[in-house]
Amino acid sequence: MNLQQLHYVVEIVRHGNHLSAAAAALSMSQPGVSQQIQLLEQELGLEIFSRTRNRINGLTEAGTIVHSIAQRIAVNLGELKTLKDHIAGGDRGTLTIATTHTPARYLLPHVVRRFLARYPDVRLILRQGNTEQVCAQVEAGEADLAVSTQAGGSFPNLLRLRCRDLTFCVVAPPTHPILSVPELTLEEIVRYPLIAYDGHNKGLKVWKAFAAAGLEPNIAMSGMDADLCKTYVRMGLGIGILAGLSFDAERDQGIEARDASMVLPTSEIGVALRPGTYLHPYLLDFLGSVAPHLTPDVVRRAIRDFDSDHALGSSPVV
Template structure:
């Protein structure tokens, strides 16, 4: 048995048992992957995958155990590479940050310039997506860290640490009736008053949208949501052209930058939310990753992060075919 076979098995599982996709991602041929896996199964004396003809349907019961062992082995192989890089190329390497558009647009610009000044030889990449996809990127080690509000804290195998808290605000045009309210008066706004107007807000997987839906449902109020978007700038654009009022995350509104709009705090309606940064349990972190985490939140010291990683449970076993 060899590491190549381990990689083929792991990638086949990650690609939902599609050998063609697994081969493409590993820059090799599908017949080569299939043959290598069959040889590995013969050597072990067990079947790792359930098959229907030539198609792989899922993992057998012993295959699920083998997959867990392979995942641990490959994680340690990757850790060895990172340890080598840490001591041979201490201030060089790559850093992939998986994040939502809101974090890329409003939070990371306050952090990345300072990080780059300290680590000019580290290549920084941003991988944007929805929170569930970001969690999977870190679990599959396609990203070093993920930053989002939803999902991360509920994903087994990840240590999710709080970065900052925030509340929603309603944004309106200056000529809108709600624009006459002061910030203090806005704190008395009701769900029914908000629902009197067409609403532009986030897609259901982003920036506390679930909390918005739950608040309206709990209040037995039906909102008229006329447009959903993943980007607060898009929401503000459509508010500006008169499509409706917007409900966005507080950090996405800047009175100096967004002078054509009025922001009203509505945390009392939709609650307080926590944006978190997540790292994978069992993964060796380069020194500069610890520095990034502390730049995101000063309380995220190396000791705090390491303690969280030690307490975080490992990922669940892959699903077994029935």
């Protein structure tokens, strides 16, 4: 077995199980890659890929585990290659943060300002996407950490650290009756059209709460960010459900907010990172700015516990 063979496994999966595409990316012949995979399977005594007439269909159950291990090894090798540069460079380098809209817009700006002032020789890169996208970037080694809403449950090889709770509010024009009703309930909310920037994502806790109550929100518009949502609410086209973090009474003139934490479940903003990530001091400082309770000792202890639990075959929620 050699590391290159594991790299071939990762590349085949990355290219949608198309052997020819993976071979082209590797600058190898298709038979050469196929032979190396077969040698690896023979040495391990198991099939990594399921096949039909020599055509790869996908990973076997055992192959899924092999691929996961191969991914971790590839990422860890990348960390080793950059370790020397990090140590020699001191407070120089690049920090890549993948983030979802809410923290990018409402949580990180002051963190970024402080970081750039303190580390002028560090290149800070922000990449935005949904939770799945930003976690995938971290898992693939394309980003150092992700700051996102919701949990990255489909990425068991990433350590997730809780940053802060995320409560929700209802926003509406100042004279809207939803703001003055004696008791805010889900039944009251569904009486009005909703302007929702994540209304099509039925997996989110907010929308699950309505489903659990047997209620169907009247979503008039969706698929936009929180600021656009507030724009259309201000026009009187409906009410909005937003993360409390995204509303500012001084900035958001023309609309008002009502706390909905009593009727809508609390979510969270968390950080996801690879356990093998080199914890450069400026990365730890960034984490501490996002969430003061994430001290270097807390982060290192969480990584040790995560590695220990993974060795035992479990995936803890941190």
